[in-house]
Amino acid sequence: MNAEIIAVGSEMLTHRRVDTNSLYLTEQLNNLGVEIVTKYVVGDDLDRLAATIRLAGSNSEIIILSGGLGPTEDDLTREALASAVDRRLIYHEEIAETIDQRFRKMNRRMAEINKRQAFVVDGGEALPNDRGTAPGQWVEDSGRIFVLLPGPPHELKAMFERQVLPRLERVVPRQAIETLVFRVAGMGEADLDQTIAPVYKKYTNPATTVLAHNGDIQIHLRARCETKPEALALLAEVGSQIEPLLGDRIYSRNGEPLESLVGDLLRKQQATLAVAESITAGGLADRITSIPGASEYFAGGFITYNKAMKAELLGIDPELLKRCGAVSKETAEAMALGAKHRTGATYAISLTGNAGPATDGDEAPVGMVYIGIATPSGVVSTHRQFLGDRPRIRAFAAQMALDFFRRTLTIVV
Amino acid sequence: MNAEIIAVGSEMLTHRRVDTNSLYLTEQLNNLGVEIVTKYVVGDDLDRLAATIRLAGSNSEIIILSGGLGPTEDDLTREALASAVDRRLIYHEEIAETIDQRFRKMNRRMAEINKRQAFVVDGGEALPNDRGTAPGQWVEDSGRIFVLLPGPPHELKAMFERQVLPRLERVVPRQAIETLVFRVAGMGEADLDQTIAPVYKKYTNPATTVLAHNGDIQIHLRARCETKPEALALLAEVGSQIEPLLGDRIYSRNGEPLESLVGDLLRKQQATLAVAESITAGGLADRITSIPGASEYFAGGFITYNKAMKAELLGIDPELLKRCGAVSKETAEAMALGAKHRTGATYAISLTGNAGPATDGDEAPVGMVYIGIATPSGVVSTHRQFLGDRPRIRAFAAQMALDFFRRTLTIVV
Numbered sequence: 001m002n003a004e005i006i007a008v009g010s011e012m013l014t015h016r017r018v019d020t021n022s023l024y025l026t027e028q029l030n031n032l033g034v035e036i037v038t039k040y041v042v043g044d045d046l047d048r049l050a051a052t053i054r055l056a057g058s059n060s061e062i063i064i065l066s067g068g069l070g071p072t073e074d075d076l077t078r079e080a081l082a083s084a085v086d087r088r089l090i091y092h093e094e095i096a097e098t099i100d101q102r103f104r105k106m107n108r109r110m111a112e113i114n115k116r117q118a119f120v121v122d123g124g125e126a127l128p129n130d131r132g133t134a135p136g137q138w139v140e141d142s143g144r145i146f147v148l149l150p151g152p153p154h155e156l157k158a159m160f161e162r163q164v165l166p167r168l169e170r171v172v173p174r175q176a177i178e179t180l181v182f183r184v185a186g187m188g189e190a191d192l193d194q195t196i197a198p199v200y201k202k203y204t205n206p207a208t209t210v211l212a213h214n215g216d217i218q219i220h221l222r223a224r225c226e227t228k229p230e231a232l233a234l235l236a237e238v239g240s241q242i243e244p245l246l247g248d249r250i251y252s253r254n255g256e257p258l259e260s261l262v263g264d265l266l267r268k269q270q271a272t273l274a275v276a277e278s279i280t281a282g283g284l285a286d287r288i289t290s291i292p293g294a295s296e297y298f299a300g301g302f303i304t305y306n307k308a309m310k311a312e313l314l315g316i317d318p319e320l321l322k323r324c325g326a327v328s329k330e331t332a333e334a335m336a337l338g339a340k341h342r343t344g345a346t347y348a349i350s351l352t353g354n355a356g357p358a359t360d361g362d363e364a365p366v367g368m369v370y371i372g373i374a375t376p377s378g379v380v381s382t383h384r385q386f387l388g389d390r391p392r393i394r395a396f397a398a399q400m401a402l403d404f405f406r407r408t409l410t411i412v413v
Numbered sequence: 414m415n416a417e418i419i420a421v422g423s424e425m426l427t428h429r430r431v432d433t434n435s436l437y438l439t440e441q442l443n444n445l446g447v448e449i450v451t452k453y454v455v456g457d458d459l460d461r462l463a464a465t466i467r468l469a470g471s472n473s474e475i476i477i478l479s480g481g482l483g484p485t486e487d488d489l490t491r492e493a494l495a496s497a498v499d500r501r502l503i504y505h506e507e508i509a510e511t512i513d514q515r516f517r518k519m520n521r522r523m524a525e526i527n528k529r530q531a532f533v534v535d536g537g538e539a540l541p542n543d544r545g546t547a548p549g550q551w552v553e554d555s556g557r558i559f560v561l562l563p564g565p566p567h568e569l570k571a572m573f574e575r576q577v578l579p580r581l582e583r584v585v586p587r588q589a590i591e592t593l594v595f596r597v598a599g600m601g602e603a604d605l606d607q608t609i610a611p612v613y614k615k616y617t618n619p620a621t622t623v624l625a626h627n628g629d630i631q632i633h634l635r636a637r638c639e640t641k642p643e644a645l646a647l648l649a650e651v652g653s654q655i656e657p658l659l660g661d662r663i664y665s666r667n668g669e670p671l672e673s674l675v676g677d678l679l680r681k682q683q684a685t686l687a688v689a690e691s692i693t694a695g696g697l698a699d700r701i702t703s704i705p706g707a708s709e710y711f712a713g714g715f716i717t718y719n720k721a722m723k724a725e726l727l728g729i730d731p732e733l734l735k736r737c738g739a740v741s742k743e744t745a746e747a748m749a750l751g752a753k754h755r756t757g758a759t760y761a762i763s764l765t766g767n768a769g770p771a772t773d774g775d776e777a778p779v780g781m782v783y784i785g786i787a788t789p790s791g792v793v794s795t796h797r798q799f800l801g802d803r804p805r806i807r808a809f810a811a812q813m814a815l816d817f818f819r820r821t822l823t824i825v826v
Contacts, residue, residue, distance in 0.1 A: 282695025
């Protein structure tokens, strides 16, 4: 079954607000095996809202609306649904009384306008609200289910759990949904897609999505079957065809990020790591230490943002810096060796390059990055030419350094 | 004029993703005087996407789509727009060549599927993408403007600014919109709002918005008038009432971020800066060096993630570390002095603290942060207890260090 989620309210259309209710609703519905196919944010406009409800109802079996159930004149969700399903709104005296009692408990009087909240679409069911005045609604029409929920997240969540979920469980066919995530480094998104598309295109189930961010690619396979063993078997079938195509470019099969995986490898070896960063200036160490407990294997290191610092803090021969330049294989390797020597760590990663925007003096072209890794048995290095602006080049450089280190560690082990 | 924004991509319909591109687009369009009336998130489904584009086009004059311009078969935005406006897609050899050249620069070959990105809706205009392979599109049809933008935020923003904004400015009726931005550090969002609300609540024009992120607060005043002088006069009237309420907590009046302002102050003094980071482990240097040209004043520094590194790299007396603990005023001051001494920089900032999640051994409570600043005339320090999770504590610590340094520099000057 498919569902659509409509967030109602002009305040949700400002540049500071995101609709987060839909994330909660998506998770809940996915758990039932229901897919979300479209989400909307609509302002307080009766005709537009009614047209949106009609469109959603023509696509999907379940339509969930949040917000617009308050007492004021710009709360139009009740009217819009009534218009969309072409029914009247019926006044329920008992709902008005419940709201009135709620106010009395707080020693306040119900305002006359709160009576607007006592109207329910003809044939629909009011859903009690334990945490606020606005009742929700459950309306079935032509094989569609329309659910109205209040906008405040704590009211919406409580009502969904207590009122909506039990009702949905009775109507949604049972399904098992399982997910397999590959994380991949060291290749472009288009290359990766061309490589694995011949496999995943053969299947509509599992559904495959490919996400790329700063050189890090995630492949999500999502299988929907009647039982969990069937879903897992289907994932194994497709996953086992994708794995050999990507080989060691897959670094994780459980969603774990690269910095966490590198931490695990270091912990297993009881090894420690230091860094010497120029182009990324702390960005690599920042990623490594984003993992709780990184102090077990991460010692620290050096940020050497000019040649003098490379010479003084890492003990690199100024002649070498002059001869080869700050952005070079020789300097990257000397930086890694210097950092390892001065910290006493088992490994050291170095990064030097030009993030732009300008190329000055004897420097390398914008986007050129060298990475060095000092190991117990020597030093290795690699380089890449990245495209893009300053933040992108710095982010790609850190990602590439982590991936190069992962590969080096895997070989050493 | 009205606009609608459609985010495309099944990955945007998962419970972990929110569409943030629309927030940027909303702000930009609002600045032109264009209101957003509906937002959508639609999965990779050709018919559904085409139907959504048709609905949006029937409501509003400007329809902006983001995402789904990639090279893979699930990138369907081009096809969906062609279907919605009932036109063909035309292959542009020169676009394919531009993409090919981009790959060649990286010493890679363009995959065959990238040619999909060279198709443009008949009669539409391709919008060049400086930061990625996917060109955008500008298509006019029956008095409607349809704009296709790439999904990655840095590509979308660059293309919007360079290609879309100038075109929109020619078609959207003129209004004078002027903005005044105060950036504030060193106080909480609620405190700030309570302080300035009595002023800004008196005005509906300018519109005031307060944005807070990791201890950094922006106050945006947006005046819409018929002429520019009127708008500027209105901003001056309100701004001059807000300024005295906040005093030196305002660090910038032009939107400039704290790291950029600190760079300007150092440049003026022809001074240099070094860091010694423990809790933030490179996060402070990463922020400082995000500003192009930071190498003029930023020398580098040390990441000392354990006591041994603090002793070895910064020359701190191990007895002091043992006696006072790694998270202490004494250690913070010794770290700053050590970093200044070993780099020869004019100033050094140090950070030590516990970002959590665990408090182990002799350590300080989670969220405790000490900051030291070594200056030509000595050393100063301060501390704060932050609340929140690991990333929040680390981000607040870096923000506080920059602000403490700004105040110290301002006094020294």
